[in-house]
Amino acid sequence: MSSPGTEEQGASSGTGRAEWKAPDQAASPAGSSGWLAFGGWVLVLAGAFNIIAGLASLFRPDYYVVAPGALLVFDFTLWGWIWLAVGVVQVLAGAGCLGGQRWARIAGIGLAGLAAIGHVAFLAAFPLWGLISIALSVLVMYALVVPDKNAVA
Template sequence: MSEQSLVKQGVAQGTSMAGAVLLVTVGVLEFLQGISAIAKDQVIIAGIEYTYQFDVTAWGWIHLVLGVIVAGIGAALFTGAGWARVGAMTICAVSIFANFLWLPYYPWWSITIIALNAVVIWAVATWNPEAF
């Protein structure tokens, strides 16, 4: 294996471990965001021309369930198991989609989570645990 490949794998491994931490953190935050939307849905305001008509309480339940799944897969990603890597990429894609639809409610938060999920997908897809 070339030195450049080892460096790339080192970066991918480090980013994957950071991605696992990010997934757990994002999962906890999405869980809390879901609880907030369920408990106090009058606090969150959407524009009147929003195409995707969901009640904020429904969005709260979506984020609550998604948060639990994201945190669980993030914790499993620390093992480097193949299923956890596939699960991380899948749940990140679902999270990107959900946060795209959540853009009118909290645009900066949604954009941040979309970007972080993209980084996690790159890192997990690039990382080869058997390279070390």
């Protein structure tokens, strides 16, 4: 029994003092991890950025640094539709990752790889942003490939 006004903080040692201990954490649901949540949010963010790039390509092609014929492949209109489509699917996959869906994790890895390759081809139009987007894509791939906390080898 503890004396009035004091609370027991954990298992007591042989000295009669109460020791601090972390409370038992509730078991997390299978398939959830901090990396998966991080990857999901970064995938949503990268998707939003790709949607913005797609809309800018469609409505303001003069926003980009190079002339339309200087892109590695395609023109600004087609790139606009590509980035818009990839961005929307990335946002959906990111939401699926946040919900712990395995299909979304696999799709997110593929979409991040596809976006990284696409940004290499679009690099001449917006070099600094292209490099940042490639780095985000690699970060998403890493976060979604890291095994879950409860995974067994």
